[in-house]
Amino acid sequence: MLRSWRRRRILARHSIPDVLWDSTVAATPAVAWLDAGARRRLRDLALLFLHDKSLEPAGDIVLDDAMRVRIALLACQPILELGLDSYAAFASVIVYPEAFLVRDREHVDEDGVVHRGDEVLTGEAWEQGPVILSWPDVQASGRGEGYNVVAHEFAHKLDMLDGAANGLPPLHEGMDVAAWEADFDSAYDDLATRLGRGEQPWIDPYAVQDPAEFFAVMAELFFDVPASLEAEYPQVYRQLAAFFRQDPTGRAGGPRTSPASP
Numbered sequence: 653m654l655r656s657w658r659r660r661r662i663l664a665r666h667s668i669p670d671v672l673w674d675s676t677v678a679a680t681p682a683v684a685w686l687d688a689g690a691r692r693r694l695r696d697l698a699l700l701f702l703h704d705k706s707l708e709p710a711g712d713i714v715l716d717d718a719m720r721v722r723i724a725l726l727a728c729q730p731i732l733e734l735g736l737d738s739y740a741a742f743a744s745v746i747v748y749p750e751a752f753l754v755r756d757r758e759h760v761d762e763d764g765v766v767h768r769g770d771e772v773l774t775g776e777a778w779e780q781g782p783v784i785l786s787w788p789d790v791q792a793s794g795r796g797e798g799y800n801v802v803a804h805e806f807a808h809k810l811d812m813l814d815g816a817a818n819g820l821p822p823l824h825e826g827m828d829v830a831a832w833e834a835d836f837d838s839a840y841d842d843l844a845t846r847l848g849r850g851e852q853p854w855i856d857p858y859a860v861q862d863p864a865e866f867f868a869v870m871a872e873l874f875f876d877v878p879a880s881l882e883a884e885y886p887q888v889y890r891q892l893a894a895f896f897r898q899d900p901t902g903r904a905g906g907p908r909t910s911p912a913s914p
């Protein structure tokens with residue numbers, strides 16, 4: 653295949669320098685659980701990502717190699733076992749120097765009411781378009797603090813593989829759609845109920861905006877604070893472990909599938 657030939661050639665001729673890679677990994681506690689082999693594959697994947705996607709600065713930001721590698725590492729963590737083809741539907745990542753203002757945005761809430769207004773966003777994933785990220789939020793991502801705008805936006809991209817983002821990405825063979833929906837619905841309802849009672853759970857209330865956001869926020873927690881997610885919503889954790897084919901806490905059980913080629 654031309655594509656795999658091209659990828660092998662990139663991997664043979666280029667590399668992310670050791671110092672740069674090691675410092676990026678050290679600054680990303682979210683990947684600390686990966687063993688040496690998984691880290692090597694993540695590094696290869698990040699290199700291919702940087703050759704495949706155009707990282708475009710917006711405004712006056714200048715993207716240096718350290719920034720590019722950080723974005724690539726965080727973007728590739730969700731597809732470590734899925735492969736780069738999962739991101740075939742888009743070509744670019746746009747990086748803003750700060751949270752960006754989107755004017756006159758339309759938003760339809762759960763009751764079907766349309767709201768219009770300006771929104772300040774830290775990231776966004778366009779259907780059939782680029783991923784947009786704010787650099788300070790990329791910096792804050794992957795630090796094991798429960799925040800990961802990169803995992804969040806790229807999870808939307810995986811959700812969009814079978815159409816509009818709806819919280820149900822295309823599941824692998826052997827996974828059960830009804831079980832997925834039941835597990836996500838029950839966690840969603842639990843969080844919405846607690847928020848409705850005036851509680852202040854540790855999970856960002858933005859999760860219950862709609863099922864697509866819930867999936868993206870759960871993916872964010874899965875990679876950033878997996879043990880906390882597993883303690884809160886074990887079924888959701890297990891579904892995500894099966895979907896991403898990764899098990900950060902090592903407790904999801906079930907058959908591990910062989911790693912995908914990059």
Ligand SMILES: [Zn+2]
Pocket residue numbers: 804808864865868
């Ligand atoms: Zn989102």
